[in-house]
Amino acid sequence: MTPLLTSPVSDTDAGLDVTQDDVLTIAGRRFQSRLMTGTGKYPNLEIMQQSVAVSGCEIVTVAVRRVQTKAPGHEGLAEALDWSKIWMLPNTAGCQTAEDAIRVARLGREMAKLLGQEDNNFIKLEVIPDSKYLLPDPIGTLEAAEQLVKEGFAVLPYINADPLLAKRLEEVGCATVMPLGSPIGSGQGIRNSANIQIIIEEAKVPVVVDAGIGTPSEAAQAMEMGADAVLINSAIALAHHPVAMAQAMGMATVAGRLAYLSGRMPVKAYASASSPLTGLVHS
Template identity: 70%
Template sequence: MVFTCTGSDPLIIGGHVFISRLFTGTGKYPSIKSMQNSLERSACEMVTVAVRRVQTMATSHAGLMETIDWSRIWMLPNTAGCTDAEEAIRVARLGRELAKLAGQEDNTFVKLEVIPDNSYLLPDPIGTLQAAETLVQEGFTVLPYINADPLLARRLEDVGCAAVMPLGSPIGSGQGLNNAANIGLLIEEVSVPVIVDAGIGVPSEAAQALEMGADAVLVNSAIAMAGDPPAMAEAMKKAVIAGRMAHRAGRLPSRLQASASSPTTGLIR
């Protein structure tokens, strides 16, 4: 059997089927054209959109809604910029309306971010859980952005979240999977999809996340702020495919001692 990141190996979140396991963002690109080219070469099928930035026509978000083919790409509205649960809930509701304006009437997805401090941009676990409970009750498909905390991830699954999104390292830091050990525990702890979000800087780190058993990655800054964003987007696409294939194929067990790859019997003396 050939394992590929294709239609034979779909990722299902909230009843929605994705073939690509690379999700991307829409912020920080040098231009709208660069973003369009990057989305195309990444072959991604879901992108995050910061609801508040679209509403205020923030830099790089003006005209964003008109430049993405929403018939092909699923919108993941996010609550970026929200500092408490109440604010995140309100913005999530606006995000649902934004998706409807894009023609996605049945889109209830929301990337839930509750980040109270701009100095380190780490998510508030209590506020996130509070907001998640309310949004699930309102029929949202909730994908919470969290620290790599296995216990919190299990609690969020229990309240009905469709996936969990642990950070690899702080947003935009490019430090890679500093929380790899905890992410590994988290993957074992929950049955919903695990999407590693934040901190990935290069394709090898995206591949590592998939090799570990993560179901997908969300990459924004590493693509948007690369020297050549479209080329980096394509590199990330290939890394995610390789990582998923490696995970499904099963890695060689790690050993403390060497093990010869050639037979040690029947040698010519």
């Protein structure tokens, strides 16, 4: 496997200095990788382990409720990854109300402590009462976020691409906002780009595009828009070759971030020759 791009990039003439100091910071914790991955839907634990490793990710989300109940595919999950190297992001998947999400978040914090991450207060907040489209409940999410912030959690809320809700969650103290690109597990790509762009422009906390990304080009698109990170699970786990796709997603995230920092060329209405027209040889 070809390793991900990790070496510093410097272009002093262009005023660009992109090095490993360009880190993702969430609630005061620094991460080199801007790709977050999940642990569900993989054919088996071994493929999940390999996929996480080659992706280069440092944050892995874990469904608290499914680990607790040893749901199919989640047996032994707590022991499957090296939690001294991977930061656990417990999530409240399966919760339909704010009250349920708050309770599961507390269990998630205890789970992280049991696995050696004593200072881990991160929680990916999901409140999803709709079983058909799996769209998050904005009111329940806000209610749960307010309470969890009061309890000292670093809340990473999963939301519709609603700029006003994103701003309100930031104001109550959330560590990030996580707008969906399209419905969970749909692979439809980024269908809400205009609203996500507004969220990115207005947010003073990291913006993580979560859900709907199906291909590396879509991961790169999110990063080129200025997203701080992407969270990808189904597109990796359900690929014909998950390990290879995990590496591709990691590389796309790096490429998209570098492209964003580089600054794209202006869009022009007409063609512009790549070669200069001076000094031509005339017959």
